[in-house]
Amino acid sequence: MSMRKIGFIGLGVMGAPMADNLVKAGFDVAGHTRRRDGTDRLVAAGGRRAATITEAVRGADAVITMLPDSPDVTAVMHGPDGVIRHAAPGALIIDMSTVSPETARLVAAAAGAASLQALDAPVSGGEQGAIEATLSIMVGGAAGAFERARPIFEALGTTIVHVGPVGSGQLVKAANQLVVAGTIELVAEAIVLLEASGVDAALGLEVLGGGLAGSTVLARKGAAMRERRFAPGFRVDLHHKDLGIVLDAARTAKVALPLGELVAQLMEAVREMGHGSLDHGVLLRGVEQLSGRNR
């Protein structure tokens, strides 16, 4: 079955540019989102508006979901008006949201029972990666389903890796979110230490970036954090949700993640400080708060 018609559900900060890129790559995209005007952009780009999930899914070769959290995916997939009930036989269900591995396994089980294939394919690279079609895509599921989906992924990203069976994509994404949150916190601690010691943090970060302390976080976010520019980007609320997935996955796998546990608490703390809608770089404000350096 060729991949031509795509139902795309969830046209938010990430989903909207991803759907655009699928249209650009020649796919016939029917988009659905809860916001009334949420499909205007897709229609302008050459896609179609689907008033309901059922309409988006009807006749689609593949259905992509890009939703905020596990309960959203569960509702959109398993409801009586949901994806699994209404997808065409043989259709490929690709959930690109960041949700728990358990949610991914439940979707795959229900899909299998309905003669559908399912992949969990969360992404990293943020809004910019979505716009520029340079996302990293980590894919869990059967090899055959992955190969069917490849033309879709190639329209969305540049690093596309089949990491294992169903749920594996979400586990790799969880590991990704653990490392990203921790690295942001480390850069924040370094900035506050340098500043509080009277050292020019810009010069300090320049040196760090050239050595073993270098990271993509430091390169992309170091200057904004130093300058206290916290417009998202990736919101604390979402990263907080993702760290919940990380800790659940750790508990399921029976592993201790000392830095992971602590950075989850620190993310919670900046959220409680009222920074939930700011970029996760605002972890720096938490370090300042703990150090009595609020300003």
Next chain:
Amino acid sequence: MSMRKIGFIGLGVMGAPMADNLVKAGFDVAGHTRRRDGTDRLVAAGGRRAATITEAVRGADAVITMLPDSPDVTAVMHGPDGVIRHAAPGALIIDMSTVSPETARLVAAAAGAASLQALDAPVSGGEQGAIEATLSIMVGGAAGAFERARPIFEALGTTIVHVGPVGSGQLVKAANQLVVAGTIELVAEAIVLLEASGVDAALGLEVLGGGLAGSTVLARKGAAMRERRFAPGFRVDLHHKDLGIVLDAARTAKVALPLGELVAQLMEAVREMGHGSLDHGVLLRGVEQLSGRNR
């Protein structure tokens, strides 16, 4: 005063190749180290053996120290047979060891009282960077002294940044060691989480490296950590010492470093597990230990 004659004290894993590179760059290098045969390599490279600190220092335009810890630097600098007492008037004292900012300030004060200039100029980049003359060098001290030392630094490294007054170099190095230790621990936690969840960690790390979770630690050490290759590299004992400097600096600056404090404890733990002489990547063994996954 031109820079031609250099006294080099401390010809260990880092110091020996650095002294070689100074000889290659045309400097007249007199090397001293405590080990009896420790100067053989330098002599073979075209340098001179100094039997004592006094002999290394005599007539030198610049004196470089590359020693394990603050007490070593204090002894070599301030003793009756030490660098400051015996350096030629106007000589430049460059301590490239990783020591506390306080040690750097005491050296600079004593040097100033003896009509000498002093720089703290710790490095990152490890043995490989020392051999290849690609070190990052973070320099604290007066701008004039930094300019005098520039030809020396250019023979040793590629990223050379004057970060501020005396002690600033050590503070930036402390921030560097904080970020490096934390990043290694994060990569370790990611590997153990993936493995314990039955996901191929090699594939997982490949995806992480392509996105916001990417880091120099992951690129250079990820595979070795996954494969449990822990030959140093940079030893736990030394990183443990450096994290003591980080926590002292934080206390002096009155800042809280939640991840810094925790990773210092985890470094201590792997040291107590008997891994002090292994590469700091062995933090992974600590995560396994905490997770009951010893093997």
